[in-house]
Amino acid sequence: MFSRSALSRGAQLAARRQGCSQLAQRRGYAAAASSAPSSLTYDTTEVAGVKVATRDSHGPTTKLAIVAKAGTRYQPAPGLTVGLEEFAFKNTQKRLALRIIRESELLGSQLLAYHTREALVLEASFLREDIPYFTELLAEVISETKYTTHEFHEDVERVIKIKQAKLANDVSALALDSAHSVAFHTGLGAPLYPTSSTPLKSYLNEHSIAEYASAVYAKSNIALVGDGATTTALHRWTEHFFKSVPASPSNSLALNTKATTYYGGEQRTAHTAGNSLVVAFPGSSFGTFKPEIAVLAALLGGQPNVKWSPGFTLLSKAAASAPGVVASGVNLAYSDAGLLTIQVTGAAASVRKASEEAVKALKSIAEGAVSKEDLTKAVAKANFDALEASQSGVSTLLSAGSGIIHTGKPFQIAETVQSIGGVTADKLKSAAKSLVDGKATVAAVGDLNVLPYAEELGLKV
Incomplete structure (x- = not known):
């Protein structure tokens, strides 16, 4: 050298x-x-x-x-x-x-x-x-x-x-x-x-x-x-x-390695800089990937795929009913847990209205009120999102490395795409129902006089 x-x-x-x-x-x-x-x-x-x-x-x-x-x-x-x-x-x-x-x-x-x-x-x-x-x-x-x-x-x-x-x-x-x-x-x-x-x-x-x-x-x-x-x-x-590089830690300091437990609940924080509400449920981890959660996140969506169109996703339609609101649904995957989040940000009254519509939309999925066309679109979007994330970039290196250090193998995209393609209307309905029937997580930051409580949204915490 x-x-x-x-x-x-x-x-x-x-x-x-x-x-x-x-x-x-x-x-x-x-x-x-x-x-x-x-x-x-x-x-x-x-x-x-x-x-x-x-x-x-x-x-x-x-x-x-x-x-x-x-x-x-x-x-x-x-x-x-x-x-x-x-x-x-x-x-x-x-x-x-x-x-x-x-x-x-x-x-x-x-x-x-x-x-x-x-x-x-x-x-x-x-x-x-x-x-x-x-x-x-x-x-x-x-x-x-x-x-x-x-x-x-x-x-x-x-x-x-x-x-x-x-x-x-x-x-x-x-x-x-x-x-x-x-x-x-x-x-x-x-x-x-x-x-x-x-x-x-x-x-x-x-x-x-x-x-x-x-x-x-x-x-x-x-x-x-x-x-x-x-x-x-x-x-x-x-x-x-x-x-x-040392083979094992060279001192007695122990990392926090306690297994993750999902609790759920509610927290409200007053703030003057704006308003944001998060409604979340247990999601899909990359240790035990759940394709129906990926499709559910795609169906919830948020931002339209095409400019000048509200899009097919349920959150984009909910945001359209409350101008100035930004809404998104995403599954945050970790090694032994996941958090499926619906986040709405904007003016307090608009956040309240859009959040109510978002929860109604999730409950409609749990009742099986999703058209065949929307399901097809959601599966296609979930596949696209997975393939796009697999291309060279920050998320690719991170997901591969995290998979190895936590589960012993990288997150392989081919397996993901194949499993997403197998999601049916019944599987999606069952997944959504288990979420709305279970314990939700609700976090509100902003004008607490206006932002809704979990109970007002019809959720159990």
């Missing part, structure tokens, strides 16, 4: 890229093109103790991501996941943050760190021939990052405060966090970002983040996902660079 002690030297960079380009062309572009279905499927194996998933679209670019079991669900104290995310691609034992930035810019690449309720993702997008460099960089980030007092106070603390200020006026995000808290209590019920009222000082500092990193960044808790890379190349560089 070439030394990268000063990659800013143009000649050194050009020499490295030329050498790697030959490898990429030999192992990637010369390979026979696979059939369309297999291009959506990840090959999985274990390399040097690391769970690796790869699929090759034979394009000129590659996305490579480390997906770690470190979302807000697993943090033992508030704020740790956000703090760990903000230390990504900072100073390491070998590179200063400035050098990482400079090298990445010279290669025309993009580095990204983000988290969900169940995962922390470190992602790199780059030209195909640069896979050796970025495999090494990701391995270095999770095994040799420095967690310093200066970095914490100068950057991490500042970013967290900015996110808290932004969240304070985002009633949609607050309502969704509130719905998770009511539905699941702890674990998945933890807010995606800490609010300004969250007591962080006693939990969050550079030492607690470093301890959390030692618990998270172990081979047993991560998956390496490559999209646009050959299996041979990714396995070779994983074997070479991930030797230094």
